[in-house]
Amino acid sequence: MKKRKLFLPLMVMVFLFGCSSDNETNSGGTNVTIDKSANLLATGASANDLLSNNNFDQLLIEIAYVTGFRPTDEALENFENFLMQRTFKQNIQFSFNELPSPNEETLLLDEIVDLESENRTAYNQGGTLAIYIYFADAPADSDDESEGVVSLGAVYRNTSMVIYEKTLRDLVGNSVIVTVSDVETATLNHEFGHLFGLVNLGTTPVNDHEDPDAENHCVVNGCLMRAELQFGGTMMKAMESNTSKGLAAVPELDAECILDLQSNGGR
Template identity: 35%
Template sequence: MRLFRITGIFFLIILLHGCEEPVREDPFVGLGAARWDVGKSANFILSDDRFTALELEIAYMEGFRPTNFMMSEMTNFLGEVALKPAGVRIVEKEIPAGGEEFYTTSAIAELEDQYRESYNEGDTVSVFLLVVDGYFMQNEEEYFTIGAAYRNTSMVLFGKRIAENTGGFRRPGRGNLEATVALHELGHLLGLVNIGTDMVVPHEDPDEDHKYHCDNEDCLMYWAVETSNILNFMQNDVPELDDNCRNDLRANGGR
């Protein structure tokens, strides 16, 4: 009897093993993992639990290469807030001019589908930044949009807006404006504010029009930072994250 029972269990194990589902594809790498909503990859970008390295792919339209200052600010920022012991690297490439005056969100997504080459792979999480040669279609009446985060690892800068609002009298330098808006959009990909990264202390802007932004107007994640309103109060330096935003990132696996 005892032998039978042991043999029975043995067969059962073999049977269960045989019924095991086929090995599934890793849902956190490749194209599929770059099609989620903004904020959904916050922990992957911040922590070293799943990905220990980060690659930022920048695809810019002819004539709109971001400044070296912006790129180094992005590397520094990621080095400060994210845990990536295997490093942060930027790969950049020029893509043909689109020649459109306005770009819709779906046109932007199509451009990404066409030109993005870097996706999560192995130990590396990938973030994509597109720089287009026109304006955003969904502009508000009283201000215009300089940048946007539109998928979990995707963001866009509207190069024409940046070019025409920098460098003149009483206007910020191009590198400063670019870096400020790019870091703000990166902040959204990191789940700020309350969009993928939980708030340690409530600090989301109570105004419905400014959801997912910080209530502190000195913070990088203040709503006006990605719009033309920034031109009214921009200082010489790129705004920093305030303590509330900083603590949220730490609590979600960041540095």
């Protein structure tokens, strides 16, 4: 029984890290070795483990957020529903880790990796697969606001992602139709689609539907994994267009992406 607690933008950053294990002291003063190697793999490497219950039947999602930039409860509930819909995980839990600001004007991905190394607390253990999501108070260093190119999120390991929460909120501040929770939901779902191995990023497509002009994104119109959701401005336009037509603001996965997930152990 499920326990509840309560887009790579949208670029795909593929990193491969070596094995790692650290000694930490538990509450009883005993050194405990934590093997982190299974959480330091390339993006998409844990797609089957996320989708199926073959090796892990529980999911623990660590929400690490800078003070003042915690995601909305509504977005996390929507995100949990998305995971329940597309995976066989029935036990999904969230833990929350409030962090001080790193006091950076922008963040390089290497800096985000360093912050994870310093602050992440949840790693795979037994039948529990752990995910780390960092909600940042600074934009991506690669953003170019003069060109309207801003990143809302990125995945960079098999169980790691960043959401540029300040950028997201600034973007939504200009809309009277789309809410912060809408954009948080779309970004979380899109990025997790990449952790699921979409598109051609660890989950082999049943049929060819990868956009030839946008690697690891779907070519089917309206799909959650479309490249048009890669950057804030175009993503907002797509969501506002959906809303104006009476459709749900947050795009869903198309039939081809769902077929790929089903072929790799998902629903």
